[in-house]
Each structure stands twice: as structure tokens, then as C-alpha cells.
Amino acid sequence: MDDEPAILRFLRAGLGSQGHVVVEARTGAEALAGVRRKVADLVVLDLGLPDRDGLDLIHVLRATDDVLPIIVLSSRSDEGGKVAALDRGADDYVTKPFGMEELLARIRAAARHRLTQQGERPMFRSGDLTVDLVRRIVRVGGEEKKLTPREWDLLRLMVAHAGKVLTHRFILREVWGAETDVQYLRIYVRSLRQKIESNPERPSAIVTETGVGYRLRAADAPEQEEAASQ
Numbered sequence: 001m002d003d004e005p006a007i008l009r010f011l012r013a014g015l016g017s018q019g020h021v022v023v024e025a026r027t028g029a030e031a032l033a034g035v036r037r038k039v040a041d042l043v044v045l046d047l048g049l050p051d052r053d054g055l056d057l058i059h060v061l062r063a064t065d066d067v068l069p070i071i072v073l074s075s076r077s078d079e080g081g082k083v084a085a086l087d088r089g090a091d092d093y094v095t096k097p098f099g100m101e102e103l104l105a106r107i108r109a110a111a112r113h114r115l116t117q118q119g120e121r122p123m124f125r126s127g128d129l130t131v132d133l134v135r136r137i138v139r140v141g142g143e144e145k146k147l148t149p150r151e152w153d154l155l156r157l158m159v160a161h162a163g164k165v166l167t168h169r170f171i172l173r174e175v176w177g178a179e180t181d182v183q184y185l186r187i188y189v190r191s192l193r194q195k196i197e198s199n200p201e202r203p204s205a206i207v208t209e210t211g212v213g214y215r216l217r218a219a220d221a222p223e224q225e226e227a228a229s230q
Contacts, residue, residue: 027050028054029052031061042070044107045070045073047081054072062088069111070089073094073096074096079212087170092106092164093165122134124159124219129217131156145196154188154192157174168185
């Protein structure tokens with residue numbers, strides 16, 4: 001949903017060319033009505049809607065459907081705006097101007113995250129990383145890695161939300177139980193990267209969203225997972 005005709009045309013053409021059915025909503029009221037009718041599998045939301053505050057709409061949409069992927073489009077590039085949208089329940093944030101390939105990649109990641117939310121799988125695979133959530137075993141390239149209890153809690157949280165940006169505040173609350181010093185989080189992320197990244201100085205599994213939080217690379221597609229298990 002977006003109130004700019006040029007953006008709507010761009011989204012309609014780009015997403016439509018990839019097989020997505022685009023349902024337009026020019027106001028927050030139209031968007032909310034569509035979500036309540038279950039007409040959308042994913043929402044692309046512009047915060048600058050004419051009839052209501054975009055951040056408030058995210059909160060209402062999330063209360064209506066707790067697993068519906070929401071990707072925010074906005075011309076605001078400040079970190080505070082991104083954090084606010086993510087804390088309200090958005091899955092991702094794309095700053096204008098943006099390329100269609102970037103948006104499609106974010107959509108794929110958000111869709112995989114929704115599948116994870118609808119039913120946690122006992123095995124998570126992403127590249128060389130394998131996490132057995134039942135037996136609490138972590139392997140990288142087949143080699144088992146020993147994690148501390150806190151490192152495990154942090155990784156498990158990221159696996160549960162793989163592909164989604166998790167804010168510092170959210171991670172601290174979920175893992176530490178309180179909004180403690182973010183420096184603690186940075187220390188444990190650094191330690192975890194030393195164990196699961198092939199190059200901890202240039203991480204590819206746990207990606208830093210500067211000033212916002214972290215994102216664990218999304219799970220491999222199902223066909224890739226099946227091939228890996230054969």
C-alpha cells in the first residue's frame with residue numbers, strides 16, 4: 001500500500017512480473033479491511049499514508065495477524081524511524097529509492113520467516129550453518145560447535161526469526177529479560193560469530209543492521225534442505 005502513484009505503478013509492474021498478485025490499498029483503512037478479509041499474504045507498507053499514522057497502522061495490523069509479513073517502504077532513512085517501525089511489528093524496512101531486486105529479496109526472506117513462525121521446524125539450515133533445535137546441536141560445515149547457554153539462547157532467538165531484523169531492544173528483552181546495556185549484546189554476538197562465521201570479520205550469517213539490530217540469514221529454501229539431507 002502506498003499513496004504515491006509512481007511507486008504504485010513500479011510495484012505493480014515489478015511484483016506482477018514475478019507472479020505476485022498485487023492488491024492496492026491507498027489508505028490505511030483500505031489496507032486494514034483487506035488484511036481482515038485475509039486477501040494478503042504479505043503487506044508492503046508506506047508510512048506516509050493520508051488517513052493515519054503508518055506506525056500506528058503497523059501496530060493494528062500486527063494485532064490483527066501476528067504472522068503476516070510487513071515490509072515498510074519509507075523515504076525516512078534515520079535509524080530512529082527504522083527502530084520504531086520494527087518495534088511496532090514490521091519484519092523489514094526498505095528505504096526509498098530502492099531497487100526491485102532488493103525488495104524481492106526482502107519479500108522472499110519475510111515469506112520464509114512466516115513459514116517458520118507458523119510452525120517451528122526442528123532443523124534449521126542456512127548455508128554452512130545447521131541448528132538442531134531439539135538436540136541443541138550447532139554445526140558449521142559439518143563440524144559441531146559448542147555454545148554457552150547464553151550464546152544458544154541468542155542463536156535460537158535469531159533462528160526463530162531468521163530473515164527478520166531484530167532490534168537491540170527486542171533481543172535484550174527476550175534473551176536477558178530486561179533492556180540492559182547493549183554492549184552485552186555486542187559481546188555475545190561477537191563471540192557467536194567467532195563460532196559460526198567462516199570469516200567473523202566479514203560476517204555473512206549474522207548481519208548487522210547499523211544502529212538498529214541484527215538479522216540472521218534466512219533459512220535455505222525447502223528444495224535445498226531436502227537435497228542436503230539426501
